[in-house]
Amino acid sequence: MSKKNFIGDDWYKNVCIYQVYPRSFCDSNGDGIGDIRGIISKLDYIKSLNVGAIWICPMYDSPNRDNGYDVRDYFALQPEFGTTEDFSLLTAKCHELGIRVIMDVVLNHSSSECEWFLSSSSSERDPKRDWYIWRKGKPDGAPPTNWEAIFGGSAWNYDAKTDSYYLGTFSPYQPDFNWENAELREALFDVLRFWLERGVDGFRLDAINFISKAPGYPDGMAGPNGLAPIRPFVCNGPKVHTWLSEMKKKVLSPMHAMTVGEADGSSVEDAIRFSKEIDMIFSFDHVALDIGPNFTFNKKIPLPKLKSILSEWQNKLRGKAWNALFWENHDQPRIVSRLGDEDDLRAVSAKMLAAALFFLQGTPFIYQGEELGLPNTRFAKRTELRDIEMCNAFVNYVDTGILSQEHLMRFANYKGRDTGRTPMPWDGSPRAGFTTGTPWIKLGDTHRTLNVENQDADEHSVLNWFRTLIGFRRNDRVIRDGEYRVYNIDDPNVYEYTRLLNGSGYHILCSFCKDETRYVCGFEGTKTQMLFSNYGDDTFSETGKLRPFETVISKAELP
Numbered sequence: 001m002s003k004k005n006f007i008g009d010d011w012y013k014n015v016c017i018y019q020v021y022p023r024s025f026c027d028s029n030g031d032g033i034g035d036i037r038g039i040i041s042k043l044d045y046i047k048s049l050n051v052g053a054i055w056i057c058p059m060y061d062s063p064n065r066d067n068g069y070d071v072r073d074y075f076a077l078q079p080e081f082g083t084t085e086d087f088s089l090l091t092a093k094c095h096e097l098g099i100r101v102i103m104d105v106v107l108n109h110s111s112s113e114c115e116w117f118l119s120s121s122s123s124e125r126d127p128k129r130d131w132y133i134w135r136k137g138k139p140d141g142a143p144p145t146n147w148e149a150i151f152g153g154s155a156w157n158y159d160a161k162t163d164s165y166y167l168g169t170f171s172p173y174q175p176d177f178n179w180e181n182a183e184l185r186e187a188l189f190d191v192l193r194f195w196l197e198r199g200v201d202g203f204r205l206d207a208i209n210f211i212s213k214a215p216g217y218p219d220g221m222a223g224p225n226g227l228a229p230i231r232p233f234v235c236n237g238p239k240v241h242t243w244l245s246e247m248k249k250k251v252l253s254p255m256h257a258m259t260v261g262e263a264d265g266s267s268v269e270d271a272i273r274f275s276k277e278i279d280m281i282f283s284f285d286h287v288a289l290d291i292g293p294n295f296t297f298n299k300k301i302p303l304p305k306l307k308s309i310l311s312e313w314q315n316k317l318r319g320k321a322w323n324a325l326f327w328e329n330h331d332q333p334r335i336v337s338r339l340g341d342e343d344d345l346r347a348v349s350a351k352m353l354a355a356a357l358f359f360l361q362g363t364p365f366i367y368q369g370e371e372l373g374l375p376n377t378r379f380a381k382r383t384e385l386r387d388i389e390m391c392n393a394f395v396n397y398v399d400t401g402i403l404s405q406e407h408l409m410r411f412a413n414y415k416g417r418d419t420g421r422t423p424m425p426w427d428g429s430p431r432a433g434f435t436t437g438t439p440w441i442k443l444g445d446t447h448r449t450l451n452v453e454n455q456d457a458d459e460h461s462v463l464n465w466f467r468t469l470i471g472f473r474r475n476d477r478v479i480r481d482g483e484y485r486v487y488n489i490d491d492p493n494v495y496e497y498t499r500l501l502n503g504s505g506y507h508i509l510c511s512f513c514k515d516e517t518r519y520v521c522g523f524e525g526t527k528t529q530m531l532f533s534n535y536g537d538d539t540f541s542e543t544g545k546l547r548p549f550e551t552v553i554s555k556a557e558l559p
């Protein structure tokens with residue numbers, strides 16, 4: 001597996017990374033499920049985006065309760081996705097094209113069908129008993145704590161065979177590993193070694209800040225359903241850094257693996273701590289501003305708040321840690337449906353949002369379809385949904401009468417994870433060029449007009465804007481190293497910032513407003529040349545007005 005084109009361990013600082021959700025990317029054999037051969041058939045497309053790597057969501061053998069985030073066999077691929085030969089071909093072709101391969105790996109939990117768990121649950125004396133987290137119930141037989149699993153219900157699951165409970169932070173189908181056990185840690189390190197030896201260049205570490213639980217397993221403050229949110233007891237626990245440094249020393253450093261960790265609930269200080277062990281983390285504060293308690297949302301995101309979160313991460317990580325930049329992923333809705341516009345201003349708003357993110361310091365991650373400016377897919381009824389999170393929410397909240405069906409359906413269509421998981425629209429044909437069969441989840445509603453084929457042919461499309469900006473930022477010193485400064489942070493409509501290295505660089509102006517808005521520039525230097533405009537202008541207009549969702553990126557110099 002030649003990686004000779006790849007030099008240096010900090011290559012990720014110079015490129016964008018494209019996220020593939022394999023189930024919905026491209027189906028090569030008509031069974032309605034995307035697969036590895038499908039991805040291979042689209043590598044030229046991925047290459048055309050100018051990205052430096054792909055991150056592929058889990059493809060391991062899995063019963064798919066959570067679409068692959070419940071791994072049954074860490075050393076085997078899901079037959080639906082393909083064979084080990086297909087996988088070798090994929091990595092080889094990627095490397096030929098200069099694209100690195102980042103594998104998603106789930107180390108906080110396995111599937112309840114994983115052989116390790118079957119063995120662990122078989123008896124209290126099983127050698128793998130301690131690989132998972134087992135506890136006896138309270139004296140009255142109740143679960144050991146009142147924690148609520150992320151996908152609903154108690155996080156503790158009773159197993160009659162040994163009269164004990166096991167912990168499943170996410171769901172009963174996803175039992176948590178006991179990282180306290182050194183043998184278990186070695187087994188997981190072997191998983192990483194196995195795939196690194198098969199040519200992958202790094203890992204996206206799923207829920208990695210959940211591996212160390214609160215000592216003593218205390219109860220939390222119960223809500224109306226008698227359960228307490230689990231996050232405070234599983235996020236960033238006391239041993240997470242000890243175990244990750246062991247992983248770094250034993251596997252990641254010697255094998256030159258790049259890592260991005262999913263670290264929900266992490267602050268900038270946490271991110272700096274993680275940077276000793278992994279290259280960067282995903283944090284979620286900037287995509288949580290429109291979400292309230294009890295499945296509520298409010299689309300009116302206060303821009304000053306958003307700017308201050310982005311700015312805090314830019315400023316405080318500088319020189320200490322590296323930002324992972326993103327608007328979307330397979331757990332998030334489409335960004336034009338949150339911060340942009342789904343109608344006439346869809347394309348301009350998608351372009352503006354991309355610009356706002358791409359000029360920041362860090363590594364941008366783009367989720368399949370984001371480069372087309374796709375809006376959320378909408379679901380008409382509950383039975384169209386596939387995601388365990390939303391399907392469970394209907395059982396736990398609608399069937400019990402806590403929430404109305406309409407309320408939860410509205411939420412599912414705004415924030416549900418299926419909104420961005422529908423098939424990639426390759427063309428305007430009835431099945432969007434994704435499959436010749438019946439897709440595993442409904443198609444999006446927009447593929448007849450919004451698809452790769454159309455946007456490829458249109459030089460002003462969102463797709464071609466992405467290609468241009470991604471290519472522009474690749475290896476750009478100012479974007480990689482330049483200083484970040486934000487202006488008029490209290491302005492409710494406009495995000496203005498500069499990236500400057502030794503006094504020269506870029507000025508970025510982005511209107512987040514769907515109407516025309518007045519704006520006085522805060523930057524006092526000179527804008528010497530316009531580089532990009534999403535309204536297609538080629539000269540500056542100094543009217544003090546910005547059109548809806550307008551973005552202008554210029555070369556800039558300090559006086």
Ligand code: GLC
Nearest residue numbers: 066069106170206207262331
């Ligand atoms: C991460 C994944 C998500 C999955 C969860 C449990 O948050 O991104 O898709 O459901 O972990 O593995």
Ligand code: CA
Nearest residue numbers: 027029033035
């Ligand atoms: Ca298939």
